[in-house]
Amino acid sequence: MPRASSKFDLPEMITSRTSLRDGDVLVISSKYVAISEGRTISLARIRVGDEALELSKKYRIDRRLCELIVRESDSIVGGVPGFILTMRDGLLTPNAGIDKSNIEHGRVVLYPRRPAESATEVREAVRFRSGARVAVVVSDSRLMPTRRGTVGVALASAGLEGIADLRGKRDLFGNALKVTTQAIADDLCSASQLLMGESDEATPIVVVRGLRKELLREAVYETKRFAIPEDECVYIRSWKN
Helix, strand or coil, X not given: CCCCXXXXXXXXXXXXXXXXXXCCEEEEEHHHHHHHCCCEEEHHHCXXXXXXXXXXXXXXXXXXXXXXXXXXXXXXXXXXXXXXEEEECXXXXXXXXXXXXXXXXXXXXXXXXXXXXXXXXXXXXXXXXXXXXXXXXXXXXXXXXXXXXXXXXXXXXXXXXXXXXXXXCXXXXXXXXXXXXXXXXXXXXXXXXXXXXXXXXCCCEEEECCCCHHHCCCCEECHHHHCCCHHHCHHHHHHHC
C-alpha cells in the first residue's frame, strides 16, 4: 500500500489494489485508519495545560505530547520515563495510543475517533465497491506484561466474532471449561503483525483467508467489548492486593 500522511479514501485504496473474496478478513492498522480519517495533528498547534506540564516533568516527555495524552485518555494510571500508561475505553494503553512513528517529524497520529464505526464503514464500503462480504479488524500493537516485544491487539471489529466463548465446552479429558474465552480478533492481529511489521514494511493491511465460517457473522465489537472489568483482571487484581 502507498505511504499516506493525510486524509484519503481507505475503501477505494483497498478495492483498487486487492482482489477480495467472500469470507476474507481485512486486518487494518489503526494508524492507517486514523490517517485516512485525518486524525493527525501538528505538535506545534498544541496549547499546554497545567496537568500536562506536571506529567512532562515527571515522565520526561514533550509537554505538547503530554497534553494530547491527557485529552485522548480516560485516566492516567502511571508511567515511566518516556511512557505514560493510560486507560482508554477500558484498555491499558501507553500514551493513549498516540504514535510518532511513520509520520512527518513534528506530527503525531491519534487513534481513530470511533474504531467500531470505522470498521463498519470500511466493511460496508468495500462490499459496495467489490461485492465481497468481508470482515474488518482495526489492529494496534501492544506490549504485554512481563513479555518482551510487541503483539497485535484489536481495537474493533465488524463482521467477525471477535471473542469466542468456550465456557461449558470440554477439554481432551472431559473437564468443563469454566472461564476460557478465545480472543479471535487479537489472534488475527498478532498473526498479521508478522507481515505488517513495526518499522518500514509499509504493509498496513493484511488479508486473512480461510477463517472458520462460524466465526464470520454480523457482529460488531467496539473497544470496550474487548476489555475486562478491573475486578476480573488477574493482573490488576494482583497488583491491587
